[in-house]
Amino acid sequence: MKMKKIRADIQALLFLLPFLVVYILFTLWPMVKGVEMTFYKWTLIKKMDFIGWDNYRQVLQDREVWEALWHSAIFVVLTTPTMIVLSISLALIANRKSLLQKFYRSIFFIPSVLSVAVASYLGLFVFQPYTGLVNSILHLIQLLPGDQEIFWLTETSLAWIVITLITLWWTVGFNFILHLSAIQEIPDEIYEAARLDGANNNQIFWRITLPYLTPITKTIMMLQIIASFKVFMQIYIITGGGPLDQTRPIIQLIYQTGFRKNNLGYAATMSYLLFVILLVLSALQYWINNRKGAEDR
Amino acid sequence: MKKRSIGVTAMALLLSFSMVLSACGGNGNSGSNANGNNSAAGAGNEEGASGNASDSTDNGGEKVSLSFWTLFDGGDGANMQTLVDEFNKTHSDIQVKNTKLAWGEYYTKLITAVGNGNGPDIGISHTSRLPDLINQGVVTDLDTTATDAGVDWNTFNQNLLDATVVDGKHYAVPIDTHPFIMYYNVKLLKDAGLLGDDGKPVMEQSADGFLNFLKTLKEKLPNKVTPFALSNANDDPYRLWWALYSQLGGNDLISDDLTVADIDKEKGIQAADYIQKLFTEGYIKKNDPDFYKNFQSGTAAIMMTGVWATGTWESTKNFEFGAMPIPKIYDQEATWGDSHTIILPTTKKEDSAKRKAAITFANWVADNGQIWAKAGHIPSKPSVLEKQEFKDMPYRSDYASVASMVKFNKPSVKTAQIRDNVSFKFLNEVWANKMTPAEAMDKMQENVQKTLDE
Numbered sequence: 001m002k003m004k005k006i007r008a009d010i011q012a013l014l015f016l017l018p019f020l021v022v023y024i025l026f027t028l029w030p031m032v033k034g035v036e037m038t039f040y041k042w043t044l045i046k047k048m049d050f051i052g053w054d055n056y057r058q059v060l061q062d063r064e065v066w067e068a069l070w071h072s073a074i075f076v077v078l079t080t081p082t083m084i085v086l087s088i089s090l091a092l093i094a095n096r097k098s099l100l101q102k103f104y105r106s107i108f109f110i111p112s113v114l115s116v117a118v119a120s121y122l123g124l125f126v127f128q129p130y131t132g133l134v135n136s137i138l139h140l141i142q143l144l145p146g147d148q149e150i151f152w153l154t155e156t157s158l159a160w161i162v163i164t165l166i167t168l169w170w171t172v173g174f175n176f177i178l179h180l181s182a183i184q185e186i187p188d189e190i191y192e193a194a195r196l197d198g199a200n201n202n203q204i205f206w207r208i209t210l211p212y213l214t215p216i217t218k219t220i221m222m223l224q225i226i227a228s229f230k231v232f233m234q235i236y237i238i239t240g241g242g243p244l245d246q247t248r249p250i251i252q253l254i255y256q257t258g259f260r261k262n263n264l265g266y267a268a269t270m271s272y273l274l275f276v277i278l279l280v281l282s283a284l285q286y287w288i289n290n291r292k293g294a295e296d297r
Numbered sequence: 298m299k300k301r302s303i304g305v306t307a308m309a310l311l312l313s314f315s316m317v318l319s320a321c322g323g324n325g326n327s328g329s330n331a332n333g334n335n336s337a338a339g340a341g342n343e344e345g346a347s348g349n350a351s352d353s354t355d356n357g358g359e360k361v362s363l364s365f366w367t368l369f370d371g372g373d374g375a376n377m378q379t380l381v382d383e384f385n386k387t388h389s390d391i392q393v394k395n396t397k398l399a400w401g402e403y404y405t406k407l408i409t410a411v412g413n414g415n416g417p418d419i420g421i422s423h424t425s426r427l428p429d430l431i432n433q434g435v436v437t438d439l440d441t442t443a444t445d446a447g448v449d450w451n452t453f454n455q456n457l458l459d460a461t462v463v464d465g466k467h468y469a470v471p472i473d474t475h476p477f478i479m480y481y482n483v484k485l486l487k488d489a490g491l492l493g494d495d496g497k498p499v500m501e502q503s504a505d506g507f508l509n510f511l512k513t514l515k516e517k518l519p520n521k522v523t524p525f526a527l528s529n530a531n532d533d534p535y536r537l538w539w540a541l542y543s544q545l546g547g548n549d550l551i552s553d554d555l556t557v558a559d560i561d562k563e564k565g566i567q568a569a570d571y572i573q574k575l576f577t578e579g580y581i582k583k584n585d586p587d588f589y590k591n592f593q594s595g596t597a598a599i600m601m602t603g604v605w606a607t608g609t610w611e612s613t614k615n616f617e618f619g620a621m622p623i624p625k626i627y628d629q630e631a632t633w634g635d636s637h638t639i640i641l642p643t644t645k646k647e648d649s650a651k652r653k654a655a656i657t658f659a660n661w662v663a664d665n666g667q668i669w670a671k672a673g674h675i676p677s678k679p680s681v682l683e684k685q686e687f688k689d690m691p692y693r694s695d696y697a698s699v700a701s702m703v704k705f706n707k708p709s710v711k712t713a714q715i716r717d718n719v720s721f722k723f724l725n726e727v728w729a730n731k732m733t734p735a736e737a738m739d740k741m742q743e744n745v746q747k748t749l750d751e
Contacts, residue, residue, distance in 0.1 A: 044409055045411075154729050
């Protein structure tokens, strides 16, 4: 009996081995190595000198780091709530019984299959002055005088709007699917009962649909916050972090420090700072959720 | 249920973080050391038509195989491949294998590959990147090898060569320079009455002269035409600023000992102010999405960029253009420029036969600059300028003299960082009219120092 179990374990291990090796080699080991790096002056090529806590001391006082973190935070604040509202709205639209149901489902999801570069460049073309779609439409409906142009990417606040819109358009598909499937799982009897009791559409939405969507929304929120904090590529392509580094997120700074300034040790330190921040955020969110859950019961 | 979700949270976090890490871990050491032992006997040792005395590397008929990493694409990539093929054909004892890498990743890949001993035998470096590569131990000095192979440094343009000499040692073989020059649309200049009988623009070479030239273009040409096509950020306006700053006598942004930020503020302000006016007074189209296309489609009278555009304009149908050095707006003739150079990266064990073959190749490429000049670059050897094949190509001779006017950066390891993270950043604000030139110079001084201290 015992032999059998051991054999089963070995078998299982054998199946897990290929992934495990790759995971340890390319994920766990670099993480450990990363910690080591934070204590050294470390260039792209090699380990230089042990410098103890210097990188940590520097990172806490470095204005650029905190500014970049702040920009990442702005991105989180801009995209997370809008993402959830948009995702629920699209899910509601696509859930309505209509001839266009399938069409909606496809067009809401399709942008998600694009790669980040394609989505960002499309966005760049759309917001380009003189010939871009947005300015052309504004000219057409005469909201914008013919001899004027909006330069979307040279004003920090406009640049944030562009980044947010492109990101929402590109990534809403996945969350939309999650919300849609959650809506479809709500039992019809509940809606029936509500209608018999004379509830109107508004009441049904706020008292039934939304509460039923809360668990999945919480999950989406957490994933969204973590994913948004790691934003890099679309901003890098759209604004390059400009104007004046006012939209540069922390990952871009880490990338620049590591690969442009040739300072991997300091870049690793910033990465771990971000790691700790995300850890704290997640813990906080978990704690809040948990407490609420307890009250409900 | 709740208990489990903390595990899920932690897992999600771990995974997400590992993705952050993996995103930063793209070390490419795809560089295969071309070790293919080509056993083809070195029959028929015919020499290259270039007639360089040092062409033959005498190593008993055995073929030396060299790996060569380049960062060229488009026309440059094709021309370099032609050079490599031609060299291999005429040198039966040496085989060069060209590996094209993406330009954006090139330096990172080169540095990491050389660092772990998998670098190529021959590489390309911009002159401006050399000091950094030297500092990191990526490139080797060439003096002994060059003497062995009989390379004559006097055959090079000394301005280009001097920029590759650091601490008295040669580190690279320059094959070209690609300075910042001016292009003009022949038809539009004619329409504005600014084309002389010699087919050259009529312009007084001074600050006011150039402004008047632009003013006339703006007045005489239809509203749709941009007098001066230039990008609104980063490289090209910076290059113009660098050129004017140098024309005023400005000498880089750092001191000679490379440790102190040393911007000549008065000159920097004067140059920045002049360019800012070109933007604010409407000579340059605001936030032009594509200034190359603007000029290429015949809707801009003049434009300034690097010489590499010559090849592009040439292949544009029904496009009549001219090329010339940028105007001498201030006292001294000067412009921005950089060079492509061939370097011998550090290898695990030094193989003098390979090194000799490699520098023979580098020197041969410089000798045959007429092929390389097809894309628009100016060859690094004055002798190439005299070749009939070079003279037969239009435009190039109009700006070949610029090679001696290029003002290079001082050999600081921080050159690229200062340009990308300081100069671009603040000058862009000046062009957007959101910062005064004086403010920008103060900020630049402060941040150049910060970059040097890091």
